[in-house]
Amino acid sequence: MQNYDVLVIGGGPAGLAAAIAAHKNGAKTLLVEREARLGGILKQCIHDGFGLVRFQEKLSGPEYAERFIEEFRKQKIEAKTLTFVTRLEKTENGFSAVLVNRSGVETVTAAALILATGCRERTAKQVNIHGTRPAGVFTAGTAQHFTNLLGELPTKKCVILGSGDIGLIMARRLTLEGAQVLGVYEAKSTPSGLTRNIHQCLHDYDIPLYLSHTVTRVFGADRLTAVEITKVDEKMQPIAGTEQILECDALILSVGLIPENELAETLGVQLDPRTKGPVCNAQLMTSSDGVFSCGNALHVNDLVDYVSESGEIAGENAAKYVKTIRKEIPIKAGERLLYAVPQKLNLNSNNQQTILYFRSRDILDGCVFKIIIDGQEVFSKKYPFLRPPEMEKLTVDFSKYQLSENSEIQLDIEVKSHA
Amino acid sequence: MNLNQVNKKLDSRFHGAVRAKLSSGCIVLSGELPTWQETVEACQLAATKYSTTHVVNNILCKEVKDIPMRMPKIQDSALDGRTPDVLIIGGGISGVSIARELSKWKLDILLVEKEADLALQASGRNDGEVHPGIDLSKGSKKHYYIRKGNAMFDDICRELDVPFRRVGQYVCFNKEFAKPLVYLYCLYRKKHDGISDTKLISGTDLKQIEPNFAEEFKFAISNPSSGCVCPYGLTIAYAENAVQNGAEIALNTAVLDMEVENGEIKSVTTNRGIIRPKIVVNAAGVFAEDIAKLAKDRFFSIHPRRGTNSILDKKAGAYMHSIASVKDLTISKTHSKGGGILHTVHNNLLIGPDAVETYEKENTETHKESIETVFSKQKRTMPKLSERDIITYFTGVRAPTFEEDFIIENGRKTKNLIHCAGIQSPGLTTAPAVALDIEKMAVQMLRRIQIVEKNPDFSPIRHGVPVLKDMDDKQRAKMIQKNPDYGVIVCRCEEISKGEILDALRSPICVPTVDGIKKRIRPGMGRCQGGFCSPLVTQIIAEFLGVPLSEVKKSSEDSAITFGRTK
Numbered sequence: 001m002q003n004y005d006v007l008v009i010g011g012g013p014a015g016l017a018a019a020i021a022a023h024k025n026g027a028k029t030l031l032v033e034r035e036a037r038l039g040g041i042l043k044q045c046i047h048d049g050f051g052l053v054r055f056q057e058k059l060s061g062p063e064y065a066e067r068f069i070e071e072f073r074k075q076k077i078e079a080k081t082l083t084f085v086t087r088l089e090k091t092e093n094g095f096s097a098v099l100v101n102r103s104g105v106e107t108v109t110a111a112a113l114i115l116a117t118g119c120r121e122r123t124a125k126q127v128n129i130h131g132t133r134p135a136g137v138f139t140a141g142t143a144q145h146f147t148n149l150l151g152e153l154p155t156k157k158c159v160i161l162g163s164g165d166i167g168l169i170m171a172r173r174l175t176l177e178g179a180q181v182l183g184v185y186e187a188k189s190t191p192s193g194l195t196r197n198i199h200q201c202l203h204d205y206d207i208p209l210y211l212s213h214t215v216t217r218v219f220g221a222d223r224l225t226a227v228e229i230t231k232v233d234e235k236m237q238p239i240a241g242t243e244q245i246l247e248c249d250a251l252i253l254s255v256g257l258i259p260e261n262e263l264a265e266t267l268g269v270q271l272d273p274r275t276k277g278p279v280c281n282a283q284l285m286t287s288s289d290g291v292f293s294c295g296n297a298l299h300v301n302d303l304v305d306y307v308s309e310s311g312e313i314a315g316e317n318a319a320k321y322v323k324t325i326r327k328e329i330p331i332k333a334g335e336r337l338l339y340a341v342p343q344k345l346n347l348n349s350n351n352q353q354t355i356l357y358f359r360s361r362d363i364l365d366g367c368v369f370k371i372i373i374d375g376q377e378v379f380s381k382k383y384p385f386l387r388p389p390e391m392e393k394l395t396v397d398f399s400k401y402q403l404s405e406n407s408e409i410q411l412d413i414e415v416k417s418h419a
Numbered sequence: 420m421n422l423n424q425v426n427k428k429l430d431s432r433f434h435g436a437v438r439a440k441l442s443s444g445c446i447v448l449s450g451e452l453p454t455w456q457e458t459v460e461a462c463q464l465a466a467t468k469y470s471t472t473h474v475v476n477n478i479l480c481k482e483v484k485d486i487p488m489r490m491p492k493i494q495d496s497a498l499d500g501r502t503p504d505v506l507i508i509g510g511g512i513s514g515v516s517i518a519r520e521l522s523k524w525k526l527d528i529l530l531v532e533k534e535a536d537l538a539l540q541a542s543g544r545n546d547g548e549v550h551p552g553i554d555l556s557k558g559s560k561k562h563y564y565i566r567k568g569n570a571m572f573d574d575i576c577r578e579l580d581v582p583f584r585r586v587g588q589y590v591c592f593n594k595e596f597a598k599p600l601v602y603l604y605c606l607y608r609k610k611h612d613g614i615s616d617t618k619l620i621s622g623t624d625l626k627q628i629e630p631n632f633a634e635e636f637k638f639a640i641s642n643p644s645s646g647c648v649c650p651y652g653l654t655i656a657y658a659e660n661a662v663q664n665g666a667e668i669a670l671n672t673a674v675l676d677m678e679v680e681n682g683e684i685k686s687v688t689t690n691r692g693i694i695r696p697k698i699v700v701n702a703a704g705v706f707a708e709d710i711a712k713l714a715k716d717r718f719f720s721i722h723p724r725r726g727t728n729s730i731l732d733k734k735a736g737a738y739m740h741s742i743a744s745v746k747d748l749t750i751s752k753t754h755s756k757g758g759g760i761l762h763t764v765h766n767n768l769l770i771g772p773d774a775v776e777t778y779e780k781e782n783t784e785t786h787k788e789s790i791e792t793v794f795s796k797q798k799r800t801m802p803k804l805s806e807r808d809i810i811t812y813f814t815g816v817r818a819p820t821f822e823e824d825f826i827i828e829n830g831r832k833t834k835n836l837i838h839c840a841g842i843q844s845p846g847l848t849t850a851p852a853v854a855l856d857i858e859k860m861a862v863q864m865l866r867r868i869q870i871v872e873k874n875p876d877f878s879p880i881r882h883g884v885p886v887l888k889d890m891d892d893k894q895r896a897k898m899i900q901k902n903p904d905y906g907v908i909v910c911r912c913e914e915i916s917k918g919e920i921l922d923a924l925r926s927p928i929c930v931p932t933v934d935g936i937k938k939r940i941r942p943g944m945g946r947c948q949g950g951f952c953s954p955l956v957t958q959i960i961a962e963f964l965g966v967p968l969s970e971v972k973k974s975s976e977d978s979a980i981t982f983g984r985t986k
Contacts, residue, residue: 034908082907100895102906103899104899120946120947121947123811125809126810135974135980142951142953150957150968150981152969153985155982176986177985221975222974222977222978223978265734
């Protein structure tokens with residue numbers, strides 16, 4: 001049985017960064033990836049815009065991944081690809097993982113685990129689409145897989161539901177491939193994707209965006225033949241009588257991502273209902289000692305640069321991990337925040353460089369982000385605007401503040417003027 | 420009820436718009452009505468539950484649109500001139516189980532199914548409960564077959580390598596005062612109807628067995644013999660065993676016409692040629708009446724009734740481990756059971772189905788209202804249920820007669836015909852027992868014209884595709900050593916390997932479509948619903964067939980997944 005200091009599960013951008021960081025911090029590291037190649041979902045993201053924050057360059061997904069894969073190889077970190085983790089168990093000294101691949105079944109042990117398992121897409125049935133079950137209903141990621149990895153056109157004329165980033169990217173991609181995108185329909189009254197993608201993927205290609213509209217039904221016994229579009233009210237409920245039928249051959253869904261934490265759950269890791277990822281402290285350690293989380297498994301990111309960053313935090317801390325007693329206090333995200341990560345601060349750790357990620361719940365103009373400790377405002381930062389699709393990041397030195405086990409850290413957004 | 424009474428009732432309700440007439444031992448209804456609901460109501464008024472004097476519906480219903488049967492695209496002469504001893508029409512659980520039992524005999528058996536796979540209609544669109552028969556009373560065919568069928572499941576599932584679990588069923592009551600009455604009901608069912616596993620359990624016991632059930636339950640009827648099985652899995656397994664024993668199954672083959680002479684079917688026209696069978700078994704589900712009509716032996720009517728089930732994430736599967744429903748203390752006039760919660764053999768939860776009358780035999784669209792109705796009812800059994808755990812939903816169409824009983828009998832006018840019709844819930848449970856009887860009926864019928872001998876090579880044993888995720892590590896490693904493809908996981912949610920997919924493609928009835936593979940070994944059945952694995956499965960199928968990706972279908976001939984190469 002092979003023993004490691006750190007076992008990284010997932011070879012996408014988060015896992016690669018985590019493995020490199022763990023290795024650089026002296027840990028004997030193994031990375032396990034279920035697909036044949038490293039890079040995760042970036043492999044199929046052939047559009048550019050990756051790495052602006054990190055490298056001040058516009059890279060394509062595969063190029064961005066390649067930078068980390070090169071580094072990973074240069075450091076001679078061990079990786080097992082086409083390998084699937086079927087089981088994780090706690091042991092006396094850490095964890096054991098059962099791995100399945102073409103060579104058989106093997107068990108490895110590690111002192112610390114990094115879960116970089118990414119996320120999955122919400123499906124048609126999870127957004128209440130009814131009607132028949134024809135071919136031609138794809139999630140945007142699946143359509144992207146067919147188009148970019150397999151070189152196959154999944155549609156000639158489609159409707160895209162949801163204005164999430166992958167949906168916007170696919171609207172452009174399919175247009176470039178000669179498919180007709182009838183429109184992007186969004187149930188919310190504001191777009192879900194990044195503003196830059198609305199411009200670069202829709203406006204530049206004259207693809208209409210319809211807000212407060214959703215798809216309620218699909219038609220077609222074999223291949224999809226049409227969809228029913230319905231207007232929705234403020235509560236996103238369909239308004240009867242506003243239905244219209246659009247003929248098309250595919251419905252492409254970009255209706256949200258769900259962090260994949262099924263493995264984490266088998267270890268009893270506590271999840272945050274807001275992020276759907278594990279509750280973590282500033283070291284990105286979950287509620288289970290020695291289990292770290294990063295990337296889109298932790299919370300859904302909009303920029304890969306932050307995914308890599310969280311991987312590095314998890315990697316470094318996993319490498320340095322020694323079991324100690326934790327003294328954790330909650331970091332509470334106020335009403336105006338959609339969520340904040342980390343959710344906890346371990347007073348027994350070094351929190352000088354705590355990175356906070358947060359999103360606002362609504363579109364807010366002219367606002368101030370505040371950190372309040374025990375009723376005292378200790379930090380504030382002005383933002384001209386905050387938008388839920390755009391995650392914000394802050395580095396805070398929590399060691400400056402007088403914190404005790406009974407302290408309360410509260411994050412809030414004060415609004416000077418509403419949007 | 421005599422005819423005068425029937426007509427009196429019809430007159431008072433429909434004011435002369437509908438008349439009943441006795442004709443060849445059937446109650447034939449004619450007239451004109453505006454809606455399908457009224458048409459069904461009229462027929463139900465005229466029908467006597469479990470009677471063998473059937474209502475035949477000749478009412479002209481204005482609402483009903485003439486919807487042609489979904490037809491396979493293929494047109495060839497592959498079956499032209501075939502002269503099977505037995506032609507079975509319908510590849511649902513009834514047809515395939517009959518084919519399997521008949522394959523014990525040295526016979527030329529041909530089963531035709533119009534869809535691209537088996538179990539694509541009701542047999543693949545139900546909840547998979549193996550019923551105890553607690554709601555059935557003596558005198559019906561349903562009752563006659565239920566205990567026999569239920570008792571056969573352990574053996575049949577072992578022989579056919581199909582997972583089956585007796586998880587037990589609980590009908591829960593929230594009114595203590597009803598207990599004496601229900602006790603008497605159970606006693607009657609037990610003593611009079613032979614539903615021997617029936618017992619009453621207290622609310623406290625129920626709480627211990629299923630802690631997540633509603634607090635308000637005071638007691639429950641328990642039937643430990645109830646179980647769950649994968650309904651399409653069992654159908655495919657039966658069919659594969661039949662094929663292994665020499666039966667032929669022709670998919671994409673629809674019956675279009677029949678030539679009947681002197682009360683005998685001479686030939687059967689299909690889209691793949693004219694077949695001249697010695698005898699015909701009508702196991703055509705919602706189309707059983709249409710087949711009976713073609714065979715000039717229409718003495719019953721089918722009124723399709725659709726129902727929608729939801730499947731919940733395996734995480735919700737941990738909420739309960741049995742089958743349950745809540746019982747209202749009102750006399751319900753619904754026929755099939757009003758739905759429940761079932762822990763499936765694959766450890767999901769299945770919620771439903773509802774029951775809605777429809778004239779559309781093949782419309783399996785889902786509707787928001789069905790989900791809402793079912794959830795609001797089932798949350799009373801288990802308040803923890805949440806629509807948020809839904810991973811998918813589907814609709815099936817039941818095929819009841821107005822007498823709400825099975826028709827298992829020889830043709831009344833046509834001599835070389837056996838009907839296995841009106842099969843609805845609990846048709847999956849009864850199928851193994853019904854198949855044995857139809858086997859006898861068919862052999863007897865054939866013996867009038869030929870010698871029928873045992874098939875000396877018959878083997879009741881079928882091996883399914885191995886399920887690696889259920890194996891222990893050692894066994895799994897051994898399998899991977901033999902075939903490394905078993906170590907390549909393609910479907911992450913259900914943990915299905917490439918090796919298993921290739922096995923399914925090489926199985927006795929190869930259906931090389933994404934849905935065909937999904938039904939056999941479950942890639943795409945998990946929480947991501949094929950988001951990750953469908954491109955991979957498509958690719959494996961294309962490689963296996965040696966065709967471009969755009970040739971791989973989801974299910975039917977017209978269900979292409981992609982449209983060819985990108986620029």
